[in-house]
Amino acid sequence: MKARRRNTLTHAIQAALLAGLAMPMLAVAQDEAGEQARTLDTVTVTGTRIKKAEIEGQVPINTITREDLDRTGLTSLGDIIQELTGSGSALNTKFNSSGNFGFPPDGGGVGAGSAQVDLRHLGSKRVLVLVDGVRWVSEASASGVGASTDLNTIPLAIVERIEVLEDGASSLYGSDAIAGVVNIITRRNLDGGQISVGYGEYGKGDGGNTNIDLSWGMTTDRSSLFLGLSHVDQRRISAADREQSRFPVPGTGLAFGSSGTPTGRFIFCDPARAAGTPGFCGDDDNPGMAYDITPDSGVTSPVFDPNDPNGGDFHQFSTADRFNYSPYNLLLTPSKRTGLFGQFRFDITDNLQWYVKALGNRRESTNQAAPEPIFLGPAAGTGNPLSDNIVISAANPYNPFGIDLDSSSNLVLIGRRPVEGGPRVFEQEVDTQYLATGLEGTFDVGTRSWFWDVNLAYSKNKAEQTNYGSYNIFNIALALGDPAACAAVAGCVPLDIFGEGTITNEMLAFIQPVVRDRSEQELSLFSANLSGDLFDNWAGTVAFATGYEYRKYEGWYRPDPLTVAGHYNGVPSLPTAGDYDVNELYAEFSVPLFDNGAGQKLDLSLAGRYSDYSTFGGEFTPKYGLRWQVADELVLRATYAEGFRAPSIGELFGSDSRFDAQLRDPCLIGTDGSPPTGNAANCAALGVPTGAIQVNPQISVVTGGNPDLEPERSRSFSTGFVYSPAFVVDAGIAERLDLEVTFYRHNLEGAVQAIDAQTQLDLCVATLDPLFCGGITRASTGGISSFNNRLTNLGSIKTDGWDFDVFWTLPETTAGRFKVAWQNTWVTRYEAVGAAGQVQPRRIGVEVNDSAVPDWTSNFVVDWTRNAWNASWTVRHISELKEQCGDASFSPFCSDPAAGTNTLDATTYHDLQVGYRFDWLKGLNLTAGANNVFDKDPPICLSCSLNGYDASTYDIPGGRFFYVRANLQF
Template sequence: MKPRACVLASAIVVALSPFTALAQSSPNTLDTVIVTGTRVSDRTVAESASPIDIISPEALTATGTTELATALSRAVPSLNFPRPAITDGTDAVRPVQLRGLAPDQVLVLVNGKRYHTTALVNLNGSQGRGSSPADLNTIPIAAVERIEVLRDGAAAQYGSDAIAGVINVVLKGSGTGGSIAGRYGQYSAGDGEQYQLSGDAGIRLGENGAIHFAAQAGHQDQTDRAKPYNGVVEQRYGDPEIDQGAVSYNGEYSPADYLTFYSYAMASRREVLSNGYFRWDTDNRNRPQIYPDGFLPQIYNVSKDVSWVGGFKATTEGGLNIDMSYNYGQNNLRFEVRNSLNNSMGLDSPTRFYAGTLEVTQNVLNADFSKALDVGMAYPLALAFGLEWRGEKFNESPGDPASYINGGVPSANGSFLPGAQVFAGFKPSDSGHYDRHSYSAYVDLEADVSDKFTVGLAGRYEDYSDFGDTANGKLSLRYAFTDKVALRATASTGFRAPSLQQQYFQSIATNFIDGVPYEIGTFRTDNPAAVALGAEPLKAEESTNYSVGLVLQPVDSLYVTVDAYRIDIDDRIVLSENLTSTAVRNYLQANGYAGIGGGRYFTNAVDTRTTGVDAVGTYRWALASGPLELTGGYNYNKTEIEHIAENPAALEAIDPTAVRIGRTEIGRITKGSPRDKFFLGATWSPGAWRFNATTTRWGEFTSYGTTPATDQTYDAKWTLDLAATWTLQKWSFTLGGDNVLNEYPDEQLAGKGTRTYLPYSTSSPFGFNGAFVYANIDYKW
């Protein structure tokens, strides 16, 4: 660690040394009534049987970022949000990890309703390879009232995906107040300029209703941390160029005391321009007549996202609470290629291509009921039950012919290089329209058996049209020894249904092996070539989740929680290695699969065990000059491979030496995300000023190569974020800096990769852009 970072970090540690617990929520959130992880109407954060964090909008906007996922990664110790580069569509839709698990193993809710996933399948070498999670950055920060992060398995309560936990985004719904804010920032390297305008406003709907609107729009320039190669810097390596806008509303109307209608909607559009690998002028893939100096191919993505929820809540004379709702969500992701060419078309090749579109749609009908029952105990028994129908669709549309055809013109060395370079378009044979539906029923019981003892029991049954049914349960316990000490524990089973993207996405491109063209790519599990290589229909992942923790409030201003957990996942869905050995190619060619040279497919081949501990807490110190809030958080997390399934008989018969799950993927699962994460922060508010300081230690991670000689472990790094805000009546003026000490991850060592001019790992949990300075002006009413 740099000496100046050491001094500053040590100073903060000394200041906070009396408070060994660490946290990310403000003390005044302990009495916040939560809606995640419980169906009791008046359960607070401090009373929760599961670990849960409340992230305020002030905490989200206290960083220089305009991305919701990035802000959360700085506020939740167990959340990881790396910034991959040169990873095709993953540059545009970056995945979030909770407790080191796959991005699609965390469920995202908005106002307690299931949020739809992205259409993208993360196929390249990023964390979350093979996943299609929800995209948090489609939700405008200006619309957020708070975020509840449940760090516990919750599939028995909410259904598929809630293995690692739940992120519930609660939208602003007040009929009064509002704000408008402008933000500008830039990296100290002189690039990555960002600006954003955002605002929100509440409007009363007579005496019985309210609606709250929010909007934001902004721009981000590219960053570039590539080094010279052949004496020049032609490659770009960093964040993409982004233009994004989003709008939302959240409202309700109560024509009677017992009836409330509600609705919310969000819509966003994100345009992202990212980079591939530079083709030099003498590269066999180039046509010097088109690009005399070589070319840098780029991918242009347009992500359009919409969601709408509408429903009503009613209470009968008998005290039965009813909640009926309809939930619609869709993500449309368009791929275009720019500054490229289809070499096989010769000089007739265009330089821009439409490469195809991916789209997912979700429709959900919910009927939820709850009632407090007097069963003779000291307190009523909270009963909740409900039904859900969910319909899902996945569409893959082909690109224009020039994006994928073989034009028949050989390259300089006589080979044929068909398709738009950097991203060959989806072929008509790849395209398709797929759907499924599921039914589920749940029951949830929760009771304060006494003043000290709380018990919760939940069960859920789901039946899917494509792979079968599953039943899951959860037991939650909390015992308060005193008002200051409580013990809590949970045990649950869970599942994650294979996504339609994992089942049906297909992208086949022509590759050359020993000068011979073969169709190689990501195959659907029912593709005959994939079946020949051992692919089987996907089934649901199954999990068991155990946690035990302490809740400590030794004094009124100090709140401490320590929670240990273990998550076992069987039949984890992963993407196989490329199976392209000579034996595989010979078999496919001899058995009617002309031109097919192998590929990869999704498989339930891995069992994992994740263990760890979260420590969170906060302390508020009332100083004469103004309150000082000390916050922090720590997470230790370790994932191990418990079992890898043997090669299927079909693949074993073709090539006994085939490796279906290779060491690179094993390393990505077990050591690709930081082993631990630790942050300390302080907010001091003297008079009209507010000063924020947070130092974060990002733990070490390891990048695995194809052999141990190419592995590299990247050391832990410290970053420091500072901000100062001056308030004048309704105006606030902020000047701040993220990573002000300009810290970078370790550089890639010689011999650890083939492109040393790309010096940093894309798995770095804090990116590799250096210091960022920003200014913000905010007006609230």
């Protein structure tokens, strides 16, 4: 399964890396505008490898300064970037993502405890994350080999600023930069020391967050040193502590609870029963005649009366018997992050500098889910033959039914929730290591200066996840079977699942293991770059940059041996391992076309990169740009770029795994009793008997990698203007005013993903087309027994929209200085289409699969400073969304039951911060703030998989968050 390419250069680079040499390339060059700079120069510039190229405003850039970071009151890079108006739904610590989330189709694992970034709603794996211009290693989630970057591996305290390039940039940076680039610039120069201490918690007194940052640096004539130590401790919030999250779907009680209950649900037939009587299910002409019963609450040794299933200690299973798993979940997952970072720079000569950087970071996080259910029988649909094909012996001393319960003949389903074993707890330990070194230099050719650098870097992300509270299905089957076979195995005792509180500690010791999964990713990198001015033409200086880059990716995922053997009762998976390398060459040119010497200029930029991958071959990606400075105050700009994303190790080599999707089977009676919605004739043709009931809303879906995947290819276009009017400055209205408008468009072809599982199921029932039905099989009961949903180069994603930003600095008065920033994004199109033309459910203004594409997001910030005081007010707005109610159409929270849709109202958050600076030592800053000042709760989400919230779009949990922070420089 591994793709390999070896050559002399590869071995030389690897040897250098093993020797500990590494260093980041300088991918972004930008000169800060001075006090005397023209109005237009105040707009941030990046997105080019050409040093000192005068192409300001060529591409849309969003710069988050250190002041912006401090204003948020947040301690995670991911949480901060996810608040940008151009960001989409991405994983964060508000996702309690282990347990039934299972393994997503991309082979990346669940990413528990990580924080990711999505730009333009194209997915986190299509955003390239750089640190000081160097690629950062992708996450190791301990459940797969991911394609996304975990921003929780980068301490916030070491960040000087963040530059977000919201444009296609594969020609400049290579694979993954389809939606854009996030370049995190670290702190470099500090004379003396700095200590920052902060604490925050929610208004209910929970979710405490403590952060301590220590920094020290010194600068001499020829060297600089910076050291930083950071620690963040974010505490948990339970779903039981918020009213909205105490039930699976808010307002519906137990209607959407689980049929895996502490007393057990038993659906089976008695071969001795006559046709037409309860307990008989010999043919399809007598649907629903099987027993569907559960023991009375509190009964530990239930007595069963086959002549009266509602007599004895059993009764007919109903909604009131379902299990409420929600209180066991977490709204905010605990996370401890400790990072140490350092960099040293030394000027060997006036034209040559050497530097070295290193980082070590440890994340310890936890997810929690309800006690793991044990589902047995053909209707369980787990995909594990040990549970789907189980036989429970009549000789089991606890079996109250007096007959064998055999999956091949009379058993339909058993659902037992062993709360005796406690909740499932998933603990992650994630270690990140980074080492880089290199040389930077300049030389002159005639009167022209040239810049060069060579760089080596090595980074590794390694994760281990330990799972407490899961079960060994092999041992469960043995303990439920023939007692003689159980007695022959050391430690085995017969298992009692027939009643409440019946599983003893001795039974648990045999069936409840500790499960450990591990994964790792490594990135080795070498680059060399050259930049300078070539010659003068009629309009100015032609500048260029060129370079070479080599990267090697290695990754593996090793689930617990119990899982590999197929004995794990939870979500199964198999090991994954793979590696590949890439050699790249790039060139970039800045060509002035016109300059009248009076502030009017026209510049052309050209860039191209050739990438040679060991997995699929070569790829060339070009980019073209025009920058027209109409006047000193106005710049028009446009870019066109082609891009690609190479399939990741998980996508290429990921083995079979499973995730549990929240699906509504259109052929079955809903869990709430609602009638089937699918074509009756087609359902019959699929083998679904009339009256068949969907036992659980969660259906297991099997996924896996595909070594034949091709790269994703994209076309990106952006155009807009930057306007900095001088008349407002002359009139005293503003000290500075910048207006930016950008139109963007991304067309992605061959997107690597699986068809939406609900869409595939609906199309199968509607069309009977083998393209959709081929991977879906059903049990004799009508329920889905297996669902294959594999990765492919699916189809296309097309999106476009507008950004409108205003940055206004007012003249300073006796009342102080005010700054206003208003940033907006409107999404005007979002279409995702499968390879066969099937429209995916994700679109503008719709909530689906725990994510959303709002048509308008807006951030409005007012900053105020006066002498030692400072304050800010931030307003964050998310427009209205709609979702399908599904089975919840009867819910009082469903705004339009007739249409089957629910509205998530527009949501606006207000944040306030106040600070004061004392002249003590080199300065003491005290800050206090509150996020969500007006106590706005996130809108209820009926379709979301856990807790009734969309954790990637809204502030979770609801309620005010108060914080204080002290920052001392010495």
